Each structure stands twice: as C-alpha cells, then as structure tokens.
Amino acid sequence: MKAWEYAKNIVDNAKGHIVIEDDEDWTQSASQKHEMNKIRTMWHSKAPGSGAPACLIAGAIQSVENMGRDVSKAEEYFKEGIRAYSNNDDAALMKYTSKIFQALSKAPKDKDSDYWNYEEYKTWEQFKNASNFINKIDIDEGRLENQIYWGWMGQICAGSFGTALEGYSRETIKRDFGKVESYLKKPSAYNDDITFEIAFLLAMNEYGKKIKSEYIADYWISLIPYAWSAEDIALKNLFLGILPPYSGRQNNPYKEWIGAQMRGAICGMVAPGNPLEAARLAWIDGQISHYNNGIIGEVFNAVMTSLAFVEKDIRKIIVDTIEILPSKSQYYSVVKFALETCKKVNTAEEAFIICEEQFKKYNLVHAYPNAAIEVIALWFGNGDYDKTIYLVGLGGLDVDCNAGQVGNVVGILNAENGLNKKWVQPMGTIFKTYLRNYDTISISELVELTLKSIDSMK
DSSP: OOHHHHHHHHHHTOOOOOOOOOHHHHHTHHHHHHHHHHHHHHHSEEOTTTOOEEOHHHHHHHHHHHTTBOOHHHHHHHHHHHHHHHTTOHHHHHHHHHHHHHHHHTOOBOTTOGGGGSOOOOSHHHHHHHSOOOOOOOOOHHHHHHHHHHHHHHHHHHHHHHHTTTTBOHHHHHHHHOSOOSOSSOOOOOSTTTHHHHHHHHHHHHHGGGOOHHHHHHHHHHHOOOOOHHHHHHHHHHHTTOOTTHHHHTTOTTTTBTTTGGGHHHHHHTSTTOHHHHHHHHHHHHTTTOOTHHHHHHHHHHHHHHHHTTOOOHHHHHHHHHHHSOTTSHHHHHHHHHHHHHHHOSSHHHHHHHHHHHTTTSOTTBHHHHHHHHHHHHHHHTTOHHHHHHHHHHHOBSHHHHHHHHHHHHHHHTTTTOOOHHHHHHHOSEEEEEETTEEEEEHHHHHHHHHHHHHHTO
C-alpha cells in the first residue's frame, strides 16, 4: 500500500462522533510542559549520578568560541536568557535559546583564535594520510577472550566509580570527598557510557566488513531513547534524515566535546593489535555525532586500547598512540602537552594543576581537558589499575567517561591476574541499561558480541 492510500484509508474509514472539547486537546499541554522542561534543563541541570551542576547553553557558546568563532552575539542573548530563566519567563527563554543557536550557527570566524593555527580534518582519508600508523601486530589468540573480559570489567567498574564524581573539579573532589579509592555508592552501569558501544557492537555483528556510519546510526535511532549534548543533536539530525557525517556537524556546537572520545575503547577492542583499523572504525563511529578534533578523541582511545592487547608498557602505549596522531591537529598538541608535562613533574597532581591552567577555557566535558586527565592518570598509574582509577578520579571533570576508557586499557593490561575484588564483587556481572529491548546485558554477552565482531572483520 502506498502512503497516499494509507492516508486516504484513515479518512475514509473514520467514524464520526461528537467530542467534548478540552482546551488541552488543542495545546497538547503535557507535550508543551515536556519540551519546556527540556529547554530549562539546558540552562540548568545536574548530573544524574553525582548531582554536579552544569549549564549546557553556556557550554555551547564556550565550545563554539573554542572552535575559533566570534560568539559576541550569542553572549548578548545569553544574558537575556539568564534573566528569563531567573524570572521563570518561559516565552522569553524559548526565544533566546533559539536566538543563541542561530547566532552560533552563523558566528563569524575569529581570525585571532589559536584554533586556526591547526589543520582541520574533515575526512578519514585526509586524517589517515596525515597520521603515522604503525603496522598491525599479531595478538595471542589464547589470551584474547580473557583480555576482552577484563577490558570490559575494567571499563564498567571504572565508569561506575566515576559516576559519583562526574562534573566536579579536582579541588571540589579533594575538599568534599577526600581520597576516593573505591566506589562512593552502590555501583551501576546504568548510564550512557556503554550505551553507544552496545549499539556499535550490534551493528558490527550485523554488517561486519561492510560497516558504515549510517548502519551504526540506525541502531542509535532504534535503541537509544535519550542523549545529551552532541549525541542529542546528532539524534535529532538523524530523525530529520540528516545522515553522517552531517549528523555530527550540522548545528552541533558540541561536536568537539567528549562524547566520541568516551566511545573509543570498543573500536580498539574489536581491532586488537591493529591501530589503523581501530582508528578507521573510530572515525566511522565518531562522525555520527562529532567532527575534527571530536572524532580524533575517539581515535586516540581506540588506538590505545588496540595497542594494550600487544604491549604491556602503558607509557610506551601512550607515547606510540600520541605519535600516530597528525602533528598538525590541535588534539595532538593537547595530548602532547599533557605527556611532556608528565615527564617534567614528579606527581600526577602537579601535572593536573599545570594542565588545568592550560585548558581552563574549555568546558568540563570538552575532549581536551579530559584527554589530558587520561594521559596523566595512565602515566602515573603506570599500569596499576587501582592507582590509575584513583588518579583519574582525582583529576575530576567528566570522571565516568575518562575512567571508563582508561579502565578498559588497564583492565586489558591486567587480564592475567584480573582486578581487585573491591571493584568486581559489588559490580556483579549483569548490568542494567536504558536501551530499548535491552533492559539488562551480561558481561558474557558483551564478550561474545565483541568476539563475534572481531570474527566478522576477518
């Protein structure tokens, strides 16, 4: 049946009846309240796992300025929006929220911005040709399943640990929580830190070598009911038929935030010992919601994870991964700065302080300051899972995302002996998710999906 026939049948088969009118039938008041609450949440929200406050609208303006644009017009509207929010003037708040996004989409280039001193990477081919990939290294097939198991456990335990600290600064964590070396509350995987990875694995299992961004995006649309910042914009674009890579670029001020970077580990897990393939998959996945440096963040974590299967020295993994990246990218300058800082100082906290000053103009969920935290925690953790997770927690900012990624890498490195029971026993092996059709998923299912994804690429 054609669409026009379907529509005509609805009209032809309707039965007339008298409706007692209710004004709400016309205004859809419940829907209006829902939409208004979503807008107000953009102006003031709290991280669900930690209660840390944030302002997504301020972050949007901040991010576009970070990407070399003059945001003075958006800043004017922001002042009006703050006033409207404080006065509970919903009509004005809706107007100024829209005007801010308009201003950001048309923001002129700031020629004095440091952003334009670096190369802009628009495609995988451009990125690959500017990179310095090392050759594929053979893996130990006998160790692979165990490495994958502990990579997943390392990621899930660390991500859950970080959820209680998400959104707080290093100083706040030290002052209000003290030395945090284990879970602050009952652990749970019920967050967005493995949601997108599961969608990726399901797409990989279906398409294998034929995997494309739009195939992964189909799983996003099907399974993911809710997202934040860059992924929220991407989902809206996808629903409107805007496919990757444009789903990640179009009207997306958050396209260089952490959302892709937090998904990188899974791309390395399905390409063990093969950093080029891990990076390619990360680019395919990353461009659904991100662009340029935002995608490079996913590549960074994918390559580190891939190398963890074949190299035991975490410091060598960090150095090799950074040197693979294009030296003309701004992302390279960030992780290189963090690495050189680690070499110059004696403690992780000294490195955190220096990098906090260096990247203070970036939002707490921007890729850059969080990538620096990853480098510092891995360098000074030096392969010890407990110490690495303590340090990544101490670093603050987007702790659950950072902890999940470094937890996977160090989990793989520690696969022979596993993790301390203080992490594993409270976490369990069956995890709740908010994916449609997947209320829970077990560690054994994750391992099986990962192994099947590896096989699908052979």
